[in-house]
Amino acid sequence: xxxxxxxxxxxxxxxxxxxxxxxxxxxxxxxxxxxxxxxxxxxxxxxxxxxxxxxxxxxxxxxxxxxxxxxxxxxxxxxxxxxxxxxxxxxxxxxxxxxxxxxxxxxxxxxxxxxxxxxxxxxxxxxxxxxxxxxxxxxxxxxxxxxxxxxxxxxxxxxxxxxxxxxxxxxxxxxxxxxxxxxxxxxxxxxxxxxxxxxxxxxxxxxxxxxxxxxxxxxxxxxxxxxxxxxxxxxxxxxxxxxxxxxxxxxxxxxxxx
DNA sequence: ATGCGGGCTTTAACAAGTAA
DNA sequence: TTACTTGTTAAAGCCCGCAT
Numbered sequence: 001x002x003x004x005x006x007x008x009x010x011x012x013x014x015x016x017x018x019x020x021x022x023x024x025x026x027x028x029x030x031x032x033x034x035x036x037x038x039x040x041x042x043x044x045x046x047x048x049x050x051x052x053x054x055x056x057x058x059x060x061x062x063x064x065x066x067x068x069x070x071x072x073x074x075x076x077x078x079x080x081x082x083x084x085x086x087x088x089x090x091x092x093x094x095x096x097x098x099x100x101x102x103x104x105x106x107x108x109x110x111x112x113x114x115x116x117x118x119x120x121x122x123x124x125x126x127x128x129x130x131x132x133x134x135x136x137x138x139x140x141x142x143x144x145x146x147x148x149x150x151x152x153x154x155x156x157x158x159x160x161x162x163x164x165x166x167x168x169x170x171x172x173x174x175x176x177x178x179x180x181x182x183x184x185x186x187x188x189x190x191x192x193x194x195x196x197x198x199x200x201x202x203x204x205x206x207x208x209x210x211x212x213x214x215x216x217x218x219x220x221x222x223x224x225x226x227x228x229x230x231x232x233x234x235x236x237x238x239x240x241x242x243x244x245x246x247x248x249x250x251x252x253x254x255x256x257x258x
Numbered sequence: 259a260t261g262c263g264g265g266c267t268t269t270a271a272c273a274a275g276t277a278a
Numbered sequence: 279t280t281a282c283t284t285g286t287t288a289a290a291g292c293c294c295g296c297a298t
Contacts, residue, residue, distance in 0.1 A: 261297090268292085274283105274285065
């Protein structure tokens with residue numbers, strides 16, 4: 001369950017278990033019946049408590065796949081919720097919940113079936129799901145209260161990091177800001193999110209670095225290093241290599257050649 | 259074509275910070 | 279508080295342009 005991002009979109013439905021989902025700059029404490037829309041480019045990472053059975057359904061898809069259907073006479077744009085809300089959680093109850101579960105179950109069954117028109121039926125089911133999701137988003141019931149102070153604190157840490165990741169960060173700053181002991185802070189964050197604070201910071205920085213490399217081919221590794229908040233090119237290179245698999249310079253050259 | 263110099267990137271060693 | 283990981287620093291590679 002590592003931090004990751006990918007180019008496709010995701011619909012994630014949580015059936016049961018005990019898990020937090022860290023998406024971009026938000027922590028979602030999941031409860032059964034939660035449906036999450038995800039714009040794949042943002043970093044996300046589930047933190048699952050393995051002591052409790054964990055069950056979820058994921059639908060991955062390329063936005064481009066839906067292009068032909070955009071021409072069709074739907075009254076709405078099916079992907080609008082994904083583009084507008086980015087990463088969004090809806091809590092489903094009663095009949096809505098039963099309906100979504102039934103749809104997912106049918107899609108699951110169709111995707112396993114071979115031959116016949118099951119593939120066509122799957123696509124239609126998928127479109128149906130998207131229309132329903134659109135409808136659910138309109139009546140946005142975004143219950144996002146945290147069950148305890150821990151999650152609230154972790155969210156505060158993330159908010160702080162989002163604002164300050166380009167600067168020199170120290171746990172002492174968080175200590176002052178949140179009035180909590182730094183040892184306790186690190187422990188709490190790991191507990192809630194499954195990653196350490198600096199893990200989160202570096203992922204954020206490296207992801208930003210990749211974006212810089214993609215957007216501006218003229219930037220040097222050192223330029224990008226300072227832009228995203230690393231103080232030393234050496235450290236930047238080491239972190240980048242350990243997480244991405246290649247050095248920043250190799251990465252940059254790949255993006256230039258493609 | 260070869261050798262030199264300077265800027266950028268990476269590696270290695272040591273100091274400081276973090277998890278248990 | 280201790281063992282281990284990460285941040286910092288210094289220095290070694292690498293690449294490219296320039297002069298010989």
